[in-house]
Amino acid sequence: MPHGECQCRIKVHLRMRPSSKPSAALHFDETKAMVRIDVQKKQSNVGGPPRSYTDQIVFSLDSVIQTTNQETVFDSCAKQLVEDVLQGYHGTIMTYGQVGSGKTFTMTGDMKVYAHRGIVPRAMHRIFQEKETKPEAGIRVQMSYVEVYNEGIYDLLQTRGEPAGSLMILEENGLVELRGLTKMPVENEAEALKLYFEGEKLRSYSDHSLNQMSSRSHCVLTFYIERRTGIRTLQDVTVAKLNLVDLAGNERVKKTSDYRGHLRREAMAINKSLTFLEQTVYALRLGQGYIPFRQSRLTTLLKESLGGNCKTVLIVCAWPEDYFLDETIGSLRFAQRVKLLRTTAIINKKLDSAGTERRYAKEIIELRQELALKDALSGHTRISYDELTEEAKTELRNKIEAFITDEKELDQIPVENFRQVSHSSIKYHVVAKQVKELLCLFKEAHVSIRTQLEKVLAEYGLIPPPEEPPPEDSGVGELEGHGFHVGIAPLDARPESPASLGQMSPGAKRCGVTMLTYKENDVPEGVWECSSDIRNDAFLEFKNGTEEGQQQEAIIKSKEGELQIKRRYARDICATINEAKKEIQGVKKLIKERGIIKPDDCAELEKRTSLLTRLRSLKSAYHKAYNELKTVKVDVEAVQQEVRDGKEMLLESFYGWFHTLAKYRGQETEDFLASVA
Numbered sequence: 001m002p003h004g005e006c007q008c009r010i011k012v013h014l015r016m017r018p019s020s021k022p023s024a025a026l027h028f029d030e031t032k033a034m035v036r037i038d039v040q041k042k043q044s045n046v047g048g049p050p051r052s053y054t055d056q057i058v059f060s061l062d063s064v065i066q067t068t069n070q071e072t073v074f075d076s077c078a079k080q081l082v083e084d085v086l087q088g089y090h091g092t093i094m095t096y097g098q099v100g101s102g103k104t105f106t107m108t109g110d111m112k113v114y115a116h117r118g119i120v121p122r123a124m125h126r127i128f129q130e131k132e133t134k135p136e137a138g139i140r141v142q143m144s145y146v147e148v149y150n151e152g153i154y155d156l157l158q159t160r161g162e163p164a165g166s167l168m169i170l171e172e173n174g175l176v177e178l179r180g181l182t183k184m185p186v187e188n189e190a191e192a193l194k195l196y197f198e199g200e201k202l203r204s205y206s207d208h209s210l211n212q213m214s215s216r217s218h219c220v221l222t223f224y225i226e227r228r229t230g231i232r233t234l235q236d237v238t239v240a241k242l243n244l245v246d247l248a249g250n251e252r253v254k255k256t257s258d259y260r261g262h263l264r265r266e267a268m269a270i271n272k273s274l275t276f277l278e279q280t281v282y283a284l285r286l287g288q289g290y291i292p293f294r295q296s297r298l299t300t301l302l303k304e305s306l307g308g309n310c311k312t313v314l315i316v317c318a319w320p321e322d323y324f325l326d327e328t329i330g331s332l333r334f335a336q337r338v339k340l341l342r343t344t345a346i347i348n349k350k351l352d353s354a355g356t357e358r359r360y361a362k363e364i365i366e367l368r369q370e371l372a373l374k375d376a377l378s379g380h381t382r383i384s385y386d387e388l389t390e391e392a393k394t395e396l397r398n399k400i401e402a403f404i405t406d407e408k409e410l411d412q413i414p415v416e417n418f419r420q421v422s423h424s425s426i427k428y429h430v431v432a433k434q435v436k437e438l439l440c441l442f443k444e445a446h447v448s449i450r451t452q453l454e455k456v457l458a459e460y461g462l463i464p465p466p467e468e469p470p471p472e473d474s475g476v477g478e479l480e481g482h483g484f485h486v487g488i489a490p491l492d493a494r495p496e497s498p499a500s501l502g503q504m505s506p507g508a509k510r511c512g513v514t515m516l517t518y519k520e521n522d523v524p525e526g527v528w529e530c531s532s533d534i535r536n537d538a539f540l541e542f543k544n545g546t547e548e549g550q551q552q553e554a555i556i557k558s559k560e561g562e563l564q565i566k567r568r569y570a571r572d573i574c575a576t577i578n579e580a581k582k583e584i585q586g587v588k589k590l591i592k593e594r595g596i597i598k599p600d601d602c603a604e605l606e607k608r609t610s611l612l613t614r615l616r617s618l619k620s621a622y623h624k625a626y627n628e629l630k631t632v633k634v635d636v637e638a639v640q641q642e643v644r645d646g647k648e649m650l651l652e653s654f655y656g657w658f659h660t661l662a663k664y665r666g667q668e669t670e671d672f673l674a675s676v677a
């Protein structure tokens, strides 16, 4: 159920007018809100006179009132409903009953005696009391007053001075409206009462045998109450209606002595409309699909009150005399049916758009004045807060672009007021992205400046020479012998070709030993007095034929295997670095091609940000690989050194073996070697 929605039953009260000869058949239980009526009935008796017996009819209501105290009537029947209307519910209070039974007395009261004022003036008092005591609610009241006379609806507040034609009923979205109805704004209780009395003067009364001032029409007095329900800037407003309906009295025309033409016509029209009202209530009670609201003007007007968005109270007025017992029973039967009807009332909210607009306009003026004062105090007298012209917008965009591209070396975005910011579509995230991008560029610039500075300082010997970063444009050289490095290896760093070393002996070739040879220069002076061929053969003999030589050769081979793996790994890293470098250059080119981005071009900015992100990730991969390459390089060099050390050890061992053996044998080296071979 939506907030404020209320499923309500129509409340029904019985008010008996005072009488000097009340019927003995009527029994009231005010506590239980019940009325019992003893009805004398006659039953046919076969062969004899009809037998009479007493039947009892019991009516259960919401209250039974016999007092003449108007305050009690208002408090028990109307007060709560008026409060509900002040909260935003639509409400209707209706009086129904026989001619002269006290409907107008209940509704209007005796206006000559203050204590006898009826529901209308008391409700008025309560409404305007609320208006005065709660100025923050900004209550606005309007009033309309219509009568339904002989099936015509007449505006009792029309001020045109000529008899008004019947008002036309309009129905839109199930809601009934009267076209051209006068809704008078009312400021206070006195004004409302004055208007009410003016309307009363236009109302149709006749001198009736049961009532000197008998209302010959149904009257609907409506208060439209608009009030704010909060103190926020954007407020909800409730617009509720309070309908105070004084129905014309029903009568048994034959019973009354008034058979004069117009009175008879009036009585028949009243009875007809009340019959339609009863039929409508009956249909509503049965829950029929079709409810004949449109049968009469009265039922059309009461549509919402009987079965729609409204809280409704019915006060049935009755004569207590025996003579009118049938009419009283008829009124109570109607009351009983109405009591079973249900309505769905909601708090009627509407957005006070006109009021909000007015408030905003006022607020804007005040804020502008405040801004102008602040600008004047701070010396900014030429700032305009008006809507930006197209020219001003373009100028502002250019200024911002200049700031972002740093063309004019501005140290802040040149906007003067929020309107400029909003009209340039500079949203926070856009600025944040720009700043992020600038930070990125700044970081790169910082690294470059630092490197340059370190180089200069190193040149002057103020700091140790910095380790060269990989030159990005030249790529990474392939590993080759001792000469691999980041970048293209310098020519003098290439290893000597095997041809420049000592000749590989046929024996070495045979044994598959390709790496370890020696040069003439390697031979210690005075040791080798034989030809190189002989020495090579002797060397192979040592490596392959002696335990010491074999062990050392095995170590060298294992180290050479390790070296090979590390070099292959280093080569892979080099390939990764070169690939990254290529991509970096590609992305940089793309960024450059996109040129300067307009601050409000979010799509382009997105693309640029994504390219920058890609660039950052490539650079990160590049530097990671480069660091890894440095580590591998150290490893490779270490293993290379081990290989070199192993070879040197092998040579030394060979020299020792060869020399000792030659001496031991006491032979000429040539002879010895010949014998060995």
Ligand SMILES: Nc1ncnc2c1ncn2[C@@H]1O[C@H](COP(=O)(O)OP(=O)(O)OP(=O)(O)O)[C@@H](O)[C@H]1O
Binding pocket: 016, 017, 018, 067, 068, 097, 098, 099, 100, 101, 102, 103, 104, 105, 106, 110, 208, 211, 213, 214, 215, 216, 247, 248, 249, 250, 317
């Ligand atoms: N409860 C009451 N206490 C005192 N006087 C009453 C009461 N009810 C009605 N009267 C008096 O009876 C007379 C007729 O009452 P009223 O005009 O209210 O009847 P009515 O139901 O409106 O009649 P009609 O249908 O003809 O308009 C009035 O003079 C009124 O002052």
